[in-house]
Amino acid sequence: MQALDNFCRGSRANLAEFATHPRFTVHEIDLADEGPVTELVGRLHSQVPIDEVWHLAANSDIPAGIADPNVDLRDTFLTTFNVVNAMKVTGIPKILFASTSAIYGDLGATVLQEDVGPLFPISSYGAMKLASEGVISAAVESSLQQALIFRFPNVIGVPATHGVLLDFARKLRKDPMRLEVLGNGTQQKGYLHVSDLVDAMLHLRNSVTRKLDVFNIGAVDEGVSVRTIAEEMVALAAPQARLEFGTSSKGWVGDVPRFRYSVQKLLDTGWRPAMGSHLAMKRAMAEVAAQEGLL
Amino acid sequence: MQALDNFCRGSRANLAEFATHPRFTVHEIDLADEGPVTELVGRLHSQVPIDEVWHLAANSDIPAGIADPNVDLRDTFLTTFNVVNAMKVTGIPKILFASTSAIYGDLGATVLQEDVGPLFPISSYGAMKLASEGVISAAVESSLQQALIFRFPNVIGVPATHGVLLDFARKLRKDPMRLEVLGNGTQQKGYLHVSDLVDAMLHLRNSVTRKLDVFNIGAVDEGVSVRTIAEEMVALAAPQARLEFGTSSKGWVGDVPRFRYSVQKLLDTGWRPAMGSHLAMKRAMAEVAAQEGLL
Known part of the structure; x- marks a missing residue:
C-alpha cells in the first residue's frame, strides 16, 4: 500500500504504527502538482500494479476555504483532478472518493437523498468537492472501471x-x-465516529458492484446540538467555564445550521454504525480532550 | 461595455460591427490567468463601475475536452473561478453565467428539470461547468448579490x-x-437558434429577482434527428453526396444520444422562442453553409 500526502494537516507521527509494515510506504508529495503526481503514480504502478485508489486528500477546514478560495481549488479540487488524470494515464481502474454532504448546500427542509437537486453548495469546499465528483463521473464514462x-x-x-x-x-x-x-448553539447535526466511517466505506467497497455509485454516510439519528456539545465538553474538561453563545443560527458563512441527511441507501445495504451521534460525540470528546492535554 | 476574450475560438472579425461603438472596448486576455484577470477587472471597475458580468467564456468543443481534460480545466473552469474571484475582490455584484445541459450527464428517461439529481456529467466539459456552477453558488453565499x-x-x-x-x-x-x-443518425436533440438564446437570456435578466436562480434554456419541441440534419444538409449543399452512418447510438464519448430537457420553468416566465428546432436548424444550416463557402 502506497500513501501519498503533503502532511499539510496530518503528520508522519500519525502513521507511526504502520511505519514498519513491509507493504506500506509513505510518499511526501503535493497532489495539487500535476507533473510529479503523474510521474509518481506511473512509477509505482509499473513496480506493483495498483488496483484501486482511495482518494481522501482535501482541505478539511471549510472556513479556511471561504477566506481564500485558492485553498480549496488546490487542496480539494486539483488534488482530485490530478489523481484522476494519473489514473487514466496509468490505467488504474477503480477509485473510492471522499466527498461531502456540503455539496448539497442549503436545501432547506428537503430530505438529502443522494439524488436530490439542485446542487448549489454554499462553501468553496462544497463547490470543489462537487467539482471533484463531476471529474470522477466524467472519467467513469471515458476510462475508469468503477468509482x-x-x-x-x-x-x-x-x-x-x-x-x-x-x-x-x-x-x-x-x-x-x-x-x-460560534452561533447560538441551536445548530444540530449528526456525527459519525471515524471508526464507523472507515467501517462503512470498507463495507461498501466490498459489496457495491455498480460502475458509478454514491452513498451518503452518516449518523442514523437526529444528531446533537452545539449547545449539548458545549455543555458536555465543559462538564468534562473545564467545569468552571461559563458558556457564551452568539446570536446567529449559523456558526460561520458556509455553515448549514440543520439538515436532513438521509442514509437510507446505506442502511439498505445492511450496514449499521456501532455508535449513534451522541455516543460518538462523547467518545470523540474524550479523545480530543486527551489529544489537547486537557484530561 | 468591456469584452474580455482570448480569441482562441472566436475572432476580432466577429466583433467588427461593434468596433467603432464609443462604449464598447475589447481586451485580449486569457481568463484562465488569475493575476492579469484580477488586475484588469479591478482597473476597469475603478474607471467605470461594472454592474454585472456576463460570463460566457468556455471551451465549447466537448470532444476536445475528452481528449485533453486540461482544455476544460483551463478554458471552462479556471475562467469561471478567476472571474468570480475578481468580482469578489472588486465588489461587482451580479453574474450571468452560461452553463449547459451537459451537467446532467445521462439520466436516462428522467425529465431534466433544473432540480434533478444526481449530477454526474459524462464529459470533462460538463464536469467543469458543474464545477463553475458550484463556485458561483458558493460566491452567492459569501459575496455576490445575484447570480x-x-x-x-x-x-x-x-x-x-x-x-x-x-x-x-x-x-x-x-x-x-x-x-x-458520427453515430447511427438516431441521436435526436432540441436545437435553439443563437438569436433565441440571446433573447431568452435578456428576458430572464430583466425579469428574475431571486438571488440565485437557474434556468434551462432550449427548444420547446422534441428536436431533430441527426439523420434529418444530414439529409437536409446534403439536399441543400451537396445533392450528390451519399450518407454513411456509423453503428453507435452515440456520436462520441460524452455524447448524450437523446434527452428530455424541460424548459417549463423558462416558459412559466412567459418567454417563447421565435423558432422551433427544425426551423432553427434550417436557418442555421443555410448560415453555416454560407459561412463555409458551400452556397
Whole structure:
C-alpha cells in the first residue's frame, strides 16, 4: 500500500504504527502538482500494479476555504483532478472518493437523498468537492472501471485537525473559565465516529458492484446540538467555564445550521454504525480532550 | 461595455460591427490567468463601475475536452473561478453565467428539470461547468448579490466554431460525394437558434429577482434527428453526396444520444422562442453553409 500526502494537516507521527509494515510506504508529495503526481503514480504502478485508489486528500477546514478560495481549488479540487488524470494515464481502474454532504448546500427542509437537486453548495469546499465528483463521473464514462463516491457527514475522532470539538478544547485550554460558542448553539447535526466511517466505506467497497455509485454516510439519528456539545465538553474538561453563545443560527458563512441527511441507501445495504451521534460525540470528546492535554 | 476574450475560438472579425461603438472596448486576455484577470477587472471597475458580468467564456468543443481534460480545466473552469474571484475582490455584484445541459450527464428517461439529481456529467466539459456552477453558488453565499445560471442546450447559428452543422459542412466541402455521420443518425436533440438564446437570456435578466436562480434554456419541441440534419444538409449543399452512418447510438464519448430537457420553468416566465428546432436548424444550416463557402 502506497500513501501519498503533503502532511499539510496530518503528520508522519500519525502513521507511526504502520511505519514498519513491509507493504506500506509513505510518499511526501503535493497532489495539487500535476507533473510529479503523474510521474509518481506511473512509477509505482509499473513496480506493483495498483488496483484501486482511495482518494481522501482535501482541505478539511471549510472556513479556511471561504477566506481564500485558492485553498480549496488546490487542496480539494486539483488534488482530485490530478489523481484522476494519473489514473487514466496509468490505467488504474477503480477509485473510492471522499466527498461531502456540503455539496448539497442549503436545501432547506428537503430530505438529502443522494439524488436530490439542485446542487448549489454554499462553501468553496462544497463547490470543489462537487467539482471533484463531476471529474470522477466524467472519467467513469471515458476510462475508469468503477468509482464509489462517499459523501461524508461531520466526522469526529482523533487525530483531530479541525471541527467543533477541537475548537472547544483549544479555547478551554487557553481559558478554562469561559467558552465562546460560534452561533447560538441551536445548530444540530449528526456525527459519525471515524471508526464507523472507515467501517462503512470498507463495507461498501466490498459489496457495491455498480460502475458509478454514491452513498451518503452518516449518523442514523437526529444528531446533537452545539449547545449539548458545549455543555458536555465543559462538564468534562473545564467545569468552571461559563458558556457564551452568539446570536446567529449559523456558526460561520458556509455553515448549514440543520439538515436532513438521509442514509437510507446505506442502511439498505445492511450496514449499521456501532455508535449513534451522541455516543460518538462523547467518545470523540474524550479523545480530543486527551489529544489537547486537557484530561 | 468591456469584452474580455482570448480569441482562441472566436475572432476580432466577429466583433467588427461593434468596433467603432464609443462604449464598447475589447481586451485580449486569457481568463484562465488569475493575476492579469484580477488586475484588469479591478482597473476597469475603478474607471467605470461594472454592474454585472456576463460570463460566457468556455471551451465549447466537448470532444476536445475528452481528449485533453486540461482544455476544460483551463478554458471552462479556471475562467469561471478567476472571474468570480475578481468580482469578489472588486465588489461587482451580479453574474450571468452560461452553463449547459451537459451537467446532467445521462439520466436516462428522467425529465431534466433544473432540480434533478444526481449530477454526474459524462464529459470533462460538463464536469467543469458543474464545477463553475458550484463556485458561483458558493460566491452567492459569501459575496455576490445575484447570480443567474443559464443551462444552454445545443445552440446553432453563426459564427459557428464547432458542432454537427460545421462538421457536416466541412466534410462536404472536402468531399461533396459522401457524408460520414458520427453515430447511427438516431441521436435526436432540441436545437435553439443563437438569436433565441440571446433573447431568452435578456428576458430572464430583466425579469428574475431571486438571488440565485437557474434556468434551462432550449427548444420547446422534441428536436431533430441527426439523420434529418444530414439529409437536409446534403439536399441543400451537396445533392450528390451519399450518407454513411456509423453503428453507435452515440456520436462520441460524452455524447448524450437523446434527452428530455424541460424548459417549463423558462416558459412559466412567459418567454417563447421565435423558432422551433427544425426551423432553427434550417436557418442555421443555410448560415453555416454560407459561412463555409458551400452556397
